Amino acid sequence: MELLIEIVISFFLVIAGVFGFVGSFGMLKLRNTMQRLHAPTKATTLGVGGALIASMLYFALVKESLSFHELLITIFLFLTAPVSAHFIAKTYIQGREKEEDLPATERPYGWAVFDDSPSHPEDDGPQY
């Protein structure tokens, strides 16, 4: 039984290592900023996720104490990764992309970096 637990935990650790490596390798290999953005936002998610699952299993099965910290780290990671990716993408577009090169918004307004937003009624206070 102990052997089985160790094998499962090692499996998740190996998965974590492989995906962490692929994420970092992608940063080196891909050609431009937007492409490189894909590598850390995804490959690393499973990389970190695998390490966290392994840690959770270790504490639950070997140390026999439940630990919720890993779950919290996962949640924070899922909240922060898209936000920072969005920031990086916007900064990149602001600095390096031309408005003509982007597809149309299919809307009366342009993309947020290039066009002012209409004034929203909710900007003046709650009135939903």
Next chain:
Amino acid sequence: MMKRLLPHPLYSLTLVVVWLMLVNKITVGNLLLGAILGMVVPAITAPYWPGHPHVRSPLRVLEYIAVVVWDIIVANFHVAGIILFKKNKDIQSKWVTVPLDLTSPEAITILAGTITMTPGTVSSMLSADGGSILVHCLDCEDTDAVRDEIKYRYERRLKEIF
């Protein structure tokens, strides 16, 4: 009165649960401290969050989370495959415009986050009126297919939740 005290009840509950998970020990003192945090933080931040999103069906939320987690796992293998085995010149990166039917800011935020976490796509920008999302696709041939999948798989489910 209740609204003044707890502008976002679900938010307060989340804060209490997160606090308990953070200290990793359930005692009366921790519960009390969590409850205080759960009341003070939403009250202070309420001016920045005037709206009141309603979650219509909690079961759908679970279904959505399950779909997204599964897609994230698939996305990881997919992107790892592209990084490791595809030549740089064969990778076709494209911009995709996804027009939105969703209007609530919370729903759009979740959709944008989901797009970033799932197969080969990163949400990069909103249009100025918040009516469409600019998505960067790492490797795709058919931009319409990507758009339709996002709309069908995620936006349809989010519309049922909000």
